[in-house]
Amino acid sequence: MDEPWESHARRLAGAVVRPESRWYEPIATTPRHLLVPRWWVRGEGGRQIRDGSSDPGAWMRAAYSDQTLVTRIGPLHADHAEPGAVARGRTTSSSTMPSLVVTMYRYASLGDGCRTLVTTGTGYGTALLCQRIGADHVTSVDVDPYLVEAAAERLSSMGLQPHLAVADLTQPLAGQYDRIVATVSVPRIPAGWLTALRPGGRLVTTISNTGLIIVADKTDDGGAAGHVAWDRASFMATRSGDDYPASTLDGIFDTATTADGEVTVSPLPVLDMAQAWEVWSMLTLTAPGIEHHTDTADDGSRFTWMAHPDGSWARARTARGERTTTVHQGGPRRLYDLLEEIRWRWIEHGELPVYGAHVSIAPEGTMTLSRGQWSATLGG
Known part of the structure; x- marks a missing residue:
């Protein structure tokens, strides 16, 4: 290594927080590279493996960048991949970008002595928290036994020994906590979190398939009760097995690709919802379970496809150089019409009511978001 890892870690700390921040020293003194010895990067045909020991310079640059490092694709962890391996599938674990980890912890309003439950992954967020509030106050859980085992060994090598356990976050939790901070997303707040949360305790998490951070006491x-933060974040969803179950929407997407359905013309161009967080989040709250894909063809045309478990589908195309969009829709609901209603509201009001919304969570986990005249309920 050209420079000691400490130099890289201090540069990362300086890029993420101010020197006077209480998070500066935890970032500056945590050897993130030891927690992510191997990771996956995007490449031709899928994700390609990178091994830190084979290229120490690239290892330092990756580990001490403010970026998320993908460590598991489907059931295959980077630690177990053969040299030159290429993986395809959904991301199932990662080391979250340091600035986002700190953002989630700041929303938790951690105080001295706060017993805090966090999610494990590579253990990087756990390490930062141990440095900040003391390992005795930290419980770190993951559904994957290997992740817990590897994190425990690597954290111990740093002199950090929080309580680590294999646990499914969707099931009842052992113990009582002042804070629960989950860097995974949930479709609704599990009732087990509320049972495990002490009176006056706080939870911080994100809602699946949205960019919404939920902060609630x-x-x-x-x-x-609490609010949707004005910051945005998105994490992979909780899972109970070795991988996410296969999508049930493949057949509906096939229909969306080939069927004619009802044809209309929209005055608005196709929107890449991955870049429009408000719209994406509002659409998910309006039609929970919806999935969508956007792509640009070789000729410059932009396409989007939408599918919902109820059998509804939509396909839209904006030709290169055009602003209007040809829309095909079918099934019991007109998904693209739902999207258009949200976009027009966005255009007319300059915002959507999702960010900054009040959050009310019932003891069984049903959650209602509201702002002004708008409201949406998840899990009811």
């Missing part, structure tokens, strides 16, 4: 009735 436990209420006297056993539920919680």
Whole structure:
């Protein structure tokens, strides 16, 4: 290595927080590279493996960049991949970008002595938290036994020994906590979190398939109340098995690709919802379970496809140089019409009501978001 890892870590700390921040020293003194010895990068045909020991310079640049490092694709962890391996599938674990880890912790309002439950992954967020509040106060859990084992060994080599356990976050949790901070997303707040949260305790997480950070404090009735943060974040969803189950929407997407359906013309061009977080989040809340893909063809045309478990589908195309969009839709609902209603509201009001919304969570986990005249309920 051209420079000691400490130099890289201090540069990362300086890029993420101010020197006077209480998070500066945890970032500057945590050897992230030891927690991510191998990782996956995008390449031709899928994700390609990178091994830190074979290229120390690239290892330092990757580990001490403010970027998320993917460590598991489907059931295959980077630690177990053969040299030159290429993986395809959904990301199932990663080391979250340091600035986002700190953002989630800041929303938790961590105080001295806060017993805090976090998610494990590579253990990097756990390491930062141990440095900040003390390992005795940290419980770190993951559904994957290997992730817990590897993180425990690597954290121990740094002199950090929090309590680590294999646990499914969708099931009841052992113990009682002042804070629960999950860098995975949930479709609704699991009732087990509320049971495990002490009176007045706080939970911080994200809603699946949205960019919404939920910050909520436990209420006297056993539920919680809070708000949607103005920051945005998106994490992979909780899982109970070795991999996510196969999508049930493949056949509906096939229909969306080939069927004519009802044909209309929209005055708005196709929108890449991955870049329009407000719209994407609002659409998910309006039609939970919806999935969508956007792509640009070789001729410059932009396409989007939409599918929903109820059998609804849509396909839209904006030709290169055009602004209008040809839309095909079918099934019990007109998914593209739902998207258009959201976009017009966005255009007319300059914002959507999702960010900054009030959050009310019932003891069983049903969650209602509301702002002004708008509201949406998840899990009811």
